[in-house]
Amino acid sequence: MKQIFALIYLITAAWIVTAQDEKWPDLDKSTMDMVYYPQNVAWRNYLSEDQRNITPKLKLSYSRPMKNDRKIFGELLKYGEEWRVGANEATTLTCYQAVQIGDAVLNPGTYTMSALVEDGFWTLNFSTESGIWGSANRDKSKTVASVRYTVEKVGEPREALAMTFQEVDEHTANMVIEWDGHRVTAPIAFNPVLFDNTDPSPMDMAHYPRRSAFTNYAEGEDKNITPKIQVTYSRPQKKGREVFGGLLKSGDVWRIGANEATEIALYEDVTINGTKISKGRYAMFAKLGDASWDIIFSKDYPIWGAANRDESKDAFTVTVPVTKDTEVLEALSIMFEEKGNNLVHMHIGWDTTRAAVPFQF
Numbered sequence: 001m002k003q004i005f006a007l008i009y010l011i012t013a014a015w016i017v018t019a020q021d022e023k024w025p026d027l028d029k030s031t032m033d034m035v036y037y038p039q040n041v042a043w044r045n046y047l048s049e050d051q052r053n054i055t056p057k058l059k060l061s062y063s064r065p066m067k068n069d070r071k072i073f074g075e076l077l078k079y080g081e082e083w084r085v086g087a088n089e090a091t092t093l094t095c096y097q098a099v100q101i102g103d104a105v106l107n108p109g110t111y112t113m114s115a116l117v118e119d120g121f122w123t124l125n126f127s128t129e130s131g132i133w134g135s136a137n138r139d140k141s142k143t144v145a146s147v148r149y150t151v152e153k154v155g156e157p158r159e160a161l162a163m164t165f166q167e168v169d170e171h172t173a174n175m176v177i178e179w180d181g182h183r184v185t186a187p188i189a190f191n192p193v194l195f196d197n198t199d200p201s202p203m204d205m206a207h208y209p210r211r212s213a214f215t216n217y218a219e220g221e222d223k224n225i226t227p228k229i230q231v232t233y234s235r236p237q238k239k240g241r242e243v244f245g246g247l248l249k250s251g252d253v254w255r256i257g258a259n260e261a262t263e264i265a266l267y268e269d270v271t272i273n274g275t276k277i278s279k280g281r282y283a284m285f286a287k288l289g290d291a292s293w294d295i296i297f298s299k300d301y302p303i304w305g306a307a308n309r310d311e312s313k314d315a316f317t318v319t320v321p322v323t324k325d326t327e328v329l330e331a332l333s334i335m336f337e338e339k340g341n342n343l344v345h346m347h348i349g350w351d352t353t354r355a356a357v358p359f360q361f
Contacts (some may be wrong), residue, residue, distance in 0.1 A: 028063070028088065029065075029066065030063040030064055030065040030066070030086070030087035030088055031063065031064055032061070032062070032063045032064070032088070033061075033062060033063070033064050033163075034059065034060065034061050034062075035059070035060045035163060035164055035165060036056050036058065036059050036165075037056070037057050037058040037059075037165035037167075037173050038054065038056070038057065038165075038167070039165065040054065041054050041055065041056045055096065056096050057095075057096055057097060057099075057173070057190060058093065058094065058095060058096065058099070058165060058173070058175075058188065059093070059094040059096075060091065060092070060093055060094075060163050060165075060175070061091065061092045061094070062085065062086035062091040062092075062161070062163055063086045063087040063088040063089065063091075064086065064087070064160045064161045064162070065086065065087040065160070065161055065179075066159055066160050067157060067158075067159050067160070067179070067180050071180075072179060072180040072182075073117060073119075073180060073182055074119065077117050078117075079117060079118050079119050080116070080117075080118065081116075081117060082114050082115065082116050082117075082125070082135045082138075083114060083115050083116075083117050083135065084113075084114055084134040084135045085113050085114060085115050085124075085161075085163075085177065086161060087161075088133065088134070089132070089133055089134075090112040090113070090114065090132045090133065090134055090135060090138075091112065091113045091114075092110050092111065092112055092113065092130075093106075093110070093111050093113050093126065093175075094109070094110045094111075095107070095108055095109060095110075095111070096108060097190065098192050098194060099188050099189060099190055099192055100188070100189040100191075100192030100193065101124075101126065101145055101147055101186060101187075101188055101189075102145065102147030102148075103147075104126075104144065104145030104146075104147065105192045105193070105194060106126060106144065106145060109128070110130065111126040111127060111128060111144070111145075112126070112127045112128075112129055112130060112132060112135075112138070113125070113126055113127075114127070114135040114138070115184075120150065120151055121148055121149060121150050121151055122148070122149055122151060122184050123146055123147065123148045123149075124145075124146070124147050124148075124149060124184075124186060125143050125145070125146050126143065126144055126145040126146075127139070127140075127142045127143045127144065128142045128144055129142040147186065149184045149185065149186055150184075151182050151183070151184055152182075152183045152184070152185065153181055153182065153183075154178065154181055154182070154183045155181070156181070157180045157181040158178050158179055158180060158181070160179070161177075161178075161179040162177075162178050162179065163175070163176065163177050163178075164176050166185075168187070170190075171189060171190050171191045172187055172188065172189050172190065173187075173188050173190070174186065174187050174188070175187075175188055199234065199259065200236075200237070201234040201235055201236040201237070201257070201258035201259060202234065202235055203232065203233070203234050203235070203259075204232075204233060204234075204235050204334075205230060205231065205232050205233075206229075206230070206231040206233075206334040206335055206336060206346075207227060207229070207230055207231075207336075208227070208228050208229040208230075208336040208344055208346075208359075209225055209227070209228065209336075210336065211225050212225050212226060212227035212228070213227075226267070227265075227267055228266075228267050228268055228344075228361065229264065229265065229266060229267070229270075229336065229344075229346070229359065230264070230265040230267075231262065231263070231264050231265075231284075231334055231346070232262065232263045232264075232265075233256060233257035233262035233263075233332070233334060234257040234258040234259040234260065234262075234332075235257065235258070235331045235332045235333070236257065236258040236331070236332055236350075237330050237331050237332075238328070238329075238330050238331075238350070238351055242351075243350055243351040243353070244288070244350075244351060244353045248288055249288070250288055250289055250290050251287070251288065251289075252287070252288050253285050253286070253287050253288075253296070253306040253309075254285060254286045254287075254288055254306065255283075255285060255305045255306050256284055256285060256286050256332075256334075256348060257332060258332075259304065259305075260302055260303070260304055260305075261283040261284065261285060261298075261301060261302075261303045261304070261305060261306065261309075262283070262284045262285075263281060263282070263283055263284065263301060263302075264281070264282050264284045264297070265280075265281045266278075266279045266280060266281075266282070267279055268361060270359045270360060270361060271359075271360040272295075272316075272318040272320075272357060272358060272359060272360070273318050273319070273320070273358065275316060275317075275318050277297060277315075277316045277318075278315075280299075281301070282297040282298055282299065282301070282315060282316075283297075283298045283299075283300060283301035283302075283303055283309075284296065284297060284298070285298060285306050285309070286348075286355070289322070290322070291321065291322055292319050292320060292321050292322055293319070293320055293322055293355050294317050294318070294319050295317065295318050295319070295320055295355075295357055296314050296316075296317050297314070297315050297316040297317070298310075298313050298314050298315060299313040299314075299315050300313035300314075318357070320355050320356060320357050320358070321355070321356075322353060322354065322355050323353075323354045323355075324352050324353060324354070325349070325352050325353075325354050326352065327352070328351055328352055329349045329350055329351060329352075331350070332348075332349070332350040333347075333348075333349045333350065334346065334347065334348055334349075335347050339358075342360060342361040343358060343359070343360050343361075344358075344359045344361070345357065345358055345359070346359060
């Protein structure tokens, strides 16, 4: 028991010594600061109730070194060197939405910011690297944007580094950095150009006659071929799934593809199983059954899938039989087959399921 009490005493004594060695931090000479855009989002809890739902778009966190009678640019910060745009920890820019800076798009997130300082211009670098002290030894492979800006010489030298946001219009704000008579203005756009990644269900087209898609390459009589049908659709893949009866169930209304509903352009009036369908452009759906599908031609387009479609805009509905094949089609496929006597079948195939829509011209 005495050994246990001795051990407790030693641990307690060591903790007391350690605690006595700890010191409260002094006030840093380069005080830290933070600025939001819009600025009043920082005190939104003091705004009127109908304004409290304001949300931030940008935030800067940085430490503010002082001039202290020094020449900053060209001496303290030598040209050609990279600077943390502040002191102490790396300055960070937080984007609460996608923004465009120069030609680069920054997605929502926090970025460390540094500047390659030259005489007359700075190159601002934005990096996904976090938790670094300044810009020394930073991982440059994590730089996602580098934009060059002209330095403007202003009047009275500013004693402390300062940063702010300046509203330009509802779509743009300037990030302004100023210290010791040098100012850099970096426009930030809130409506960046965003390109989608390659869709896993790529879009495709089917034409009838097939050669009508190549008339600019045609020779002789083929130059007179004109399109009669054009189908635009996205092509989902099976990817090991059970498609009909699993992913798509009997009774479902299907867009006959993925993403936007499949669109069909008829350049002539046609007849399908005795139903006359007027030329024009339609969204095309299929109400699925085990032995047949109801093919729906709708004027409710453009539309993403069949959800909440306006059934009052269903123009024509025809029923076609469904068959099974031994060949498994990984991707949804649509093609046309001439049957003679102005009869053309539009074949729809996916997995082992097949449907044929007979167009009579």
